[in-house]
Amino acid sequence: MSALTIRRWTVGTIAIFVSVVVFLVPFAFILITAAKTAPEASQLAFTWPAEWQLWNNIGAVIADRNGILVRAFINSLVLTVASVAVMVIFAAMVGYVLQRKRSRWNPIINFFVLAGLIVPPAVVPTIWVLQGLGIFKTLGGLILIEATFGLSFCILLFQAFVATIPRELDEAAVLDGAGPIRLFFRIVLPLLKPVIVTVIVVQSVAVFNDFANPLYFLPGDANATVQLTLYAYASSATSAGALNLLFADILLITIPPLIMYIFFNRQIVAGMTSGAIKG
Amino acid sequence: MTDLRQTNAARPSTKTTSRPRPSRTRRQRRSIYPSWFYIPAAALYIVLFAVPTFASLYFSLTRWTLFDVTFIGFDNFVQFFSDPQLLRSFMNTVVFAVVTSVAKVVLGFALAVLLTSELIGRGYLRAVTFFPVLVSTIGVGLTFKALLDPFDGIVNGALAVFGIQGPGWLTDPNLALLSVAVVDVWKGLGIATLVYIAGIVAIPQDYFEAARVDGASSWNVFRNITFPLSWPATGTVIILSVIGGLRSFDLIWAMTKGGPGFSSDVIASVIYKQYQAGFYGLSTAGNVVLFIVVTAVMIPISRLINKRSLDV
Structure with missing residues (x-):
């Protein structure tokens, strides 16, 4: 038993040491660089800041270019909330009916759901469609895009979860006089709460961190999202020698996912591992 | 009906x-x-995903600019596979996907075995390996660009302590793509580990107990129980990382923009570059090539995985 305890401690200590070097040092680097003065930050050294400038730097980043970062945070927030809301409701409706109703269309629908997961979206033709609809370069257009690209993943999660809700419940509700809409929104949707939380958390992080779709479908400063401003800031801050501000920006943008992780650790894990068991 | x-x-x-x-x-x-529950999702899917995907098949056969569309047959594809830079992006895409997927399978499995064993600091280790998954890809890319700086970066600084002259990780054309791949593994390893942990935890404890009663060594337990029974998890990890690796764009764009030269370009970055340059037809052809690559890779992989999991 003591041999096991020794192994537990030695292996654990080595693992903790390696994890500190590999995983914590990069995050510590972000924090200390964000706290330095511009000349000190440009040395890229892993040293404690001579002067602790974190709040000044964060203030400077927020004030930069008439507060574009604040606007970007608002845009990203609207984008995330709206697209995830659309995803949840639309995908829950599909997942529910797809699981409950046996029809010969099911294999075809399942095929398209999987295709949506695998096929990379065609960029320029999508812009062409958005232009045709008059929603290219609008936040609304990007909300619909993000919602569409996230649908397949959500449908699969909902479909799997609805299978665990007994059918008898639906029948009982119908016997009590509920119509299909009441049945879904008042009875089934509340029961889907665990999977809804998972979907919300996983997709919010995905949409908030998305770079490629805003880059293609929402170019321009007027509606910039946080990832776009960070990317644009990278070139201007580097040329201006203001790496401390760049890393203060990275720090700010890392905070929302960090908060999500602290509060919803379990749901994130559930969402990411769904399907791991059955393959 | x-x-x-x-x-x-x-x-x-x-x-x-x-x-x-x-x-x-x-x-x-x-x-x-009611069947109409399909309609809202189907409307979005058809208009914003299916229509562009089918349209891409046509537009990839055209010379398409801001002003007009001319049908030119397979010229874009001929150009794609005869231009050395574009061909390189094709090879890079495959290399990137293979390298990152293999690394995620091997390291993710090893880490999951470690993190399901008796260990001090297990909760901390699980949290810290997973957190990079949630951080903005652009943020990670920019951070590692600074860490991998050939002169002042702390990676080469640490190597210098051991008397090793570190290479220009992102400035050497032979290394740039692999350096980005390593960062991609750093960022994505958490998902692979998590999926493997879920797979290992789902293995019925009876097997382990029976093995213990029979006096099996821990290597034998690993070889004959843990490894074969986590095959479904391996399937999930492979599928996730291959799809992600083939489509990867954000990290490469944040770290190298496909450079130096065209040495770390992948299909996804070529699509963006051609789009920016106004060659919409060529860009769309890149999309179609990517689509074909992803499908061509996914079909045999998912077949193989399904077959194996039936055997087990």
């Missing part, structure tokens, strides 16, 4: 009864799951 016909033939009288009345007939049971 057949369902409706059958029910009507069986019970012609229900045809006219009002819907919400509680009744246990087959027709009533079916109608509580």
Whole structure:
């Protein structure tokens, strides 16, 4: 038993040491660089800041270019909330009916759901469609895009979860006089709460961190999202020698996912591992 | 449609009864799951995903600019596979996907075995390996660009302590793509580990107990129980990382923009570059090539995985 305890401690200590070097040092680097003065930050050294400038730097980043970062945070927030809301409701409706109703269309629908997961979206033709609809370069257009690209993943999660809700419940509700809409929104949707939380958390992080779709479908400063401003800031801050501000920006943008992780650790894990068991 | 016909033939009288009345007939049971629930999602999917995907098949055969569209047959694809830079992006895409997937499978599995064993600081280790998954890819890319700086970066600084002259990780054309791949593994390893942990935890404890009773060594337990029974998890990890690796764009764009030169370009970055340059037809052809690559890789992989999991 003591041999096991020794192994537990030695292996654990080595693992903790390696994890500190590999995983914590990069995050510590972000924090200390964000706290330095511009000349000190440009040395890229892993040293404690001579002067602790974190709040000044964060203030400077927020004030930069008439507060574009604040606007970007608002845009990203609207984008995330709206697209995830659309995803949840639309995908829950599909997942529910797809699981409950046996029809010969099911294999075809399942095929398209999987295709949506695998096929990379065609960029320029999508812009062409958005232009045709008059929603290219609008936040609304990007909300619909993000919602569409996230649908397949959500449908699969909902479909799997609805299978665990007994059918008898639906029948009982119908016997009590509920119509299909009441049945879904008042009875089934509340029961889907665990999977809804998972979907919300996983997709919010995905949409908030998305770079490629805003880059293609929402170019321009007027509606910039946080990832776009960070990317644009990278070139201007580097040329201006203001790496401390760049890393203060990275720090700010890392905070929302960090908060999500602290509060919803379990749901994130559930969402990411769904399907791991059955393959 | 057949369902409706059958029910009507069986019970012609229900045809006219009002819907919400509680009744246990087959027709009533079916109608509580309305097909129109598909419509909102289907509308989005068709307009914003299916139509562009099918349109891309046509537009990839055209010279397409801001002003007009001219049909030119397969010229874009010929150009894609004869231009050395574009061809390189094709090879890079495959290399990037293979390297990152293999690394995620091997390291993710090893880490999961470690993190399911008796260990001090297990909760901390699980949290810290997973957190990079949630951080903005652009943020990670920019951070590692600074860490991998050939002169001042701390990676080469640490190597210098051991007397090693570190290379220009992102400035050497032979290394740039692999350096980005390593960062991609750093960022994505958490998902692979998590999936493997879920797979290992789901293995019934009886197997481990039986092995212990039989006096199996820990290597034998690993070789004959843990490894074969986590095959479904391996399948999930491979599928996730191959799809992600083939489509990867954000990290490469944040770290190298496909450079130096074109040495770390992948199909996804070529699509963006050609789009920026106004060659919409060529860009769309890149999309079609990517689509074909992803499908061509995914079909045999998912076949193999399904076959293996049936055998086990």
